[in-house]
Structure formats: structure tokens, C-alpha cells
Amino acid sequence: MGLAQVDLDRFQTLIEINALINSDFSDLRAVLKRIVESAMRLTEGEASSLLLVNPENNKLYFEIALGSKGPQVQQFSLEMGEGIAGWVAQHNRSLMVNDTDEDPRHMRDIGRKVGYPASSILAVPMRVKDRCIGVIEILNKRDGLMFDEDDLQWLEIFANQAAIAIQNARTFQQVRNEVDLLQDQVNTDQGYHTMVWASPAMGEELQLVERVAPTESTVLILGESGVGKELIAEQIHLKSNRAKHPFIRVNCAALPAALLESELFGHVKGAFTDAVSDRRGRFELADRGTIFLDEIGDLPLALQAKMLRVIQEKTFERVGASESITVDVRIIAATNRDIEALVEEGEFRSDLYYRLNVLPLSIPPLRQRPEDITELAEFFLKRFARETNKHVTGFSDEAMEALLSYNWPGNVRELENAVERSVVISRHERVMPEDLLLHGNEGPDAERYQGKSLKDSINLFKRQFIRRALDRHGWNHTETARELQIQRSYLSKLVKDLHIKQHKGDSSQ
Secondary structure (H helix, E strand, O other): OOHHHOOHHHHHHHHHHHHHHOOOOOOHHHHHHHHHHHHHHHOOEEEEEEEEEEOOOOEEEEEEEEOOOHHHHOOOEEEOOOHHHHHHHHHOOOEEEOOHHHOOOOOOHHHHHHOOOOOOEEEEEEEEOOEEEEEEEEEEEHHHOOOOHHHHHHHHHHHHHHHHHHHHHHHHHHHHHHHHHHHHHOOOHHHOOOOOOOOHHHHHHHHHHHHHOOOOOOEEEEOOOOOOHHHHHHHHHHOOOOOOOOEEEEEOOOOOHHHHHHHHHEEOOOOOOOOOOOEEOHHHHOOOOEEEEEOHHHOOHHHHHHHHHHHHHOEEEOEOOOOEEEOOOEEEEEEOOOHHHHHHOOOOOHHHHHHHOOEEEEOOOHHHOHHHHHHHHHHHHHHHHHHHOOOOOEEOHHHHHHHHHOOOOOHHHHHHHHHHHHHHHOOOOEEOHHHHOOOOOOOOOOOOOOOOOHHHHHHHHHHHHHHHHHHHOOOOHHHHHHHHOOOHHHHHHHHHHOOOOOOOOOOOO
């Protein structure tokens, strides 16, 4: 096929597919489906299939089947040499059959079972280093026409692209697994979040962490979304005897139920359609270390029995395998849901709950620990100022008051986002209230004490009242104490206890 005869539409589609392959290796099925759709359209076929060879049993499996009967076709597999696709795979050669009734290699059983007979077929091998790894089939050219050599040559080009996509995706998956393992095995502070706190409430929880960490017992961390449950889990691991071994994180709510079992326990090649290779699950990666199961309250009932067995016996099977795997793993679970209510409603197994709830920790929401708001806000501001290369040195009094007055339904995660946003949009050396864009804090008279306890409200008032007095006297403690009619030593104690910090640039004596 000379360059002058190249079909421009087909050539443009080939360029688009090549760009797709080289830009996204993470979703193999999406890439392959796009290739087969294009191949079917440009060869004017009515249906198409992509089959992959499983080297362990030398069978061909329908990875993708497009057309009116595609879902039914994907239930079948072929032996090597069986049917047109099996012949192509076995001989590593393309085949064009325009009258299947006259070709003894054609296997009619699948067509009869799904109700879609094939009168003409194009089939080409997908090759990696001259080895056939699969086959692309196009069935029945539209309008009763016959496939020609042009169709066959273009399909061979598409098959080469599909083979590249498979190779790239498999390499990407292998590298990603290795990176995940290395990341989870990091045993330095750089591999974990920095723990920032100042409140007595969080101090009490961290004291419990010190006592819980050296044990091997399962820990259940309770608290609203964004309060820092993962950070507490990290501290338990880092202070435990397993600190030199992996800390593996799994968000049970982030994956569909169908994928979560494979993510937790791994799978063997061929266990399901996308299982193109063996994969270790998170429990295997966590061997000798700790696994953190976040949002455990969202664990599907179907998996809860298997999870219970892992906790009790430390054994499980990969998806699609019968061989049991034993691991030495400490389990830390967390949830923002009312797990006792889930048990009462039958959505969470009571026996699993009791096994998880050996050492419960309850993390208070950010609105109940205002001392942490100041510390965290300053910490996030320094980080984002450095990352954005902006000269933002602190918060104005009004901005800090807005932070302390806000209810923080999203807790620390929301605070972090608010500070990042304020640093990005701020045009001043200090963050101003309007930079924070906090809902409900638009005006200076926002309901700053709403939702707070009497003690927290009093402390909030004291903090702002004393700060303003200090500002008036240039942070001279003697003069400020005289105005407030208290002892200088008591003022110093209040400044320390209430975490009142002098802004950079203020004078003091």
C-alpha cells in the first residue's frame, strides 16, 4: 500500500490512536476498546472482538467484544487453534474469510449460541517481539460487502497498536506496583504526615496512642471525615514494633465492591476479565507491618466474612486461587460512620465489629479543639507560601478570628484547603478575612461563637481580647498587664496557654 493511496480518514484515526496509547497507560481496557472501535469503523465491520492469549493454559479469552451480542460473547473462551481466531493465534498469521460456510476452520457454535452468525471474518494477530499475544477479529462487513486487502492491512496496523498498548499497560502496572510497595515501605518521617496539634483534647488521644502502639491489638479509630484519623494510624504504626516494616493504606469507600476484594487480597491471572497477570493484594504488601483500613464502615457485607477470617486467622486466598496465604499484619481500621448503628441495621457484622473494636480511639472534630486551628493554620500557611513562592507571612487578627469562629464541617481537610486558597489569592503580606472565602464568615460580625462550648467561647474571647491589648502596647507585657489589672506572670501564662503568638513584624519588649 503506497503513501499516495493512503486513506486520509484512516491515517488520521491511526494518529489519534497512537497519541492515546502514548498518553494513558493506566486503563488498558479503555485503550483497547477505543482501538477496536476504530478498527471496526474503518473496516466497516458490524461487530468485533479482541482476544488475549493466556500463556498459563494457552487459551484465548474475549477481553473486548463489540456489537449487539458483545456481552454474551465475552462469556466464551477458545482453545489454541480453535476457530478462526484460534488458528490465527496458533499460526501467528492474519486471515481473511469472506465466506465462512466454505471454511472448515470457522467454529459456528458461538454464533449460534448468541444468535449472531458470522458470514465474513477478518482476523489478525497482535504481536510483541514476534510472539502472538492475542487476536483482533472483525465480523461481517456492512451492507453485505466483502472484506478486501486494504481492510486487512489497516487491521494489521491497528493490531500492532493494540499490542503496544498491552505491553505499555502491563509495564506501567508492574512499575506502579513496585512504586506502591516502595512508598509503603518508607520508614522515615518524609513518608508520613507531620503531626501538628496543641489542644488538650488531641493531647489526650496521643497519650492513648503511646499506650496502644506497642501492643499487637486491632485498633478502631472513630471520628468525622477530615479529623486526622489517618495521621493517628500513622503514629500508632511509627511508635509500634512494626515501624521498620510497611504501612499500607486502603480506602474501603474509594473502590467499587467488585474491585475491592482484588485490591485487598490480590488475584491470579485469569481470575476475571482484566486479570492479565498475578497481583499481590494490600494484605500481602503489609506483611510484618500494619494495614490501615480507612472507611471500614463502607466495607461490603460480602467481604466482611473474609475480613473477619483475616483478623482471626491471618489467612486468606487471592481472588481466583484456592491456595491460602498467611500474613503477619496488624490491622488499624477507621470510620466516620456510626458503626454501632450499622450493626443494629444489619449492614455491618456484629462479630467483625467486636473484633475491630478491641482498642477504640475517638478523634474529636476540629471545632472542639480550637487550639489546633491556630497551629494547623500557621503550619499550612508556611507550606503553601513556600510551594507557591509567595511572600505571605501570617494571618491578620480578623482572619485568625474568622478561622477560630468557623464551624469547620470538613475539619482539618477543609482548613487545609481554605489556607491554600487564601495563600493563592492573597495580595497582602498577611491573609485577610476575605481571602479565606469561608461560608458564613462574610461579615465582621459573623456568629463566631455559634456551636462552641462555653469554655471554648470564653477562651476565644480571651485570646482576641489579650492580643488586642498586647498590640496596643507593642507587646510590652508589663504595660499590658497593668492595663488588664493582672500580674505580669499571669499574663505570660495566659499567652502560653492560649497559644497567642506575635505576628512577624510586631515590636515587643
